Amino acid sequence: MKATSVACAVAAVTAVTLLAACSDASGTTAGGGSGDSGAKGTACIILPDSASSPQWEMTFRPDFTKGFTAAGYKVDIQNANGDTNKFATIGDQQLAHGCGVMMIVDLEGAGVGVMNKAKAQGIPVVALDRPLAGADIYVSYNNFKIGQIEGQAIVDGLKAAGKDPSTAKVVYVGGDPTDGNAKMFHDGAVDSMAKAGIKPAAETRGTWDGPTATTEFEQAYSSLHGNVDAVWVANDTNAAGVITILDKNNKVLPVSGQDSTDAGLQNVLLGKQSVDINTAGDAEPKAGVQVGIDLLNGKKPTASDKLPDGTPYVKVDPQVVTTATVKDLVAAGQTTAARLCTTPELKAACAKYGVK
16 A cells, blocks of 8 residues: 655744644655653654554554544654665654654664654664664564464465375465564464475465565465465465465465465455464554563563563464454454455355454
8 A cells, every 4th residue: 555645734823833733655644742842852763664454554544643632642654665765764753853762673774864863962772673682671472472373374274185294295485584573573483394294396486565475475486386284474465365376277286374464364254264363453552562662661571581582572472363263353342244254255254253
């Protein structure tokens, strides 16, 4: 989903600065009242894109805006829309306007330059969702565990299909190797699959771009002459592409994913995706808001773990989604039956699994 930028205006009226809130897929600036005024009370947040996951715009933007504003702080959220140069420009602009905390979802290493400039000004830096070496703290899901859950779903799916995992042909479709999370997902999945004797029959280069992942999987599928028993896939966007190739070849295989996108949940309901993991809920952004508020208040956030480089890690536990629990996401308001139950086949599946 692409969107055009909308400019935010600041009007000075008799010594009182009124911040006009505006929002789109590129930027949101909102003001609060009871917190610190000015730059020291501003949470600056940079999102990477809209393509790698819908959670950035559908969950992160509204949750961070609501969380900081409710606590009385100003928040400036901008989206780089997949452009590393724009990412750097956004960082420069935010720092020029003033930030009390800089919160970054990295994009292909572009966050490093922004982080270094922020830290040079004494501004604490929070790495959101994706690790960033040198950040003051990292807030994300337990990404290794997510990989383990995905990998175990592949093992269980093979066994349910009567396949010996140790001899099964499994293709690995991972995420962008410049994203530190991609390695965590991969390593967690391998941890589960290797214990069952699984080795990759083919492995794509790794990307968060759906069309690229689709093309690379189709090439792997062809190279194996269609002799594929399962596909470990890091996220729903890539899984959707994999499933289109399997559909074209009239195959239903164990396929993993995460992000609980509408397409991913539909594939779960149809039995085309073995498992989904709800990383599009509000657990991670809520944890990020709390960390940001602590830093804005001069407090040391509480972290339950550390990354290998020693960075404090606020680790959020993932929520597994199966056919039996899709209805729970609807009940929680994260999605709707109208968005999921869109075809006769899906309407039947929704009725079967209580999605309404």
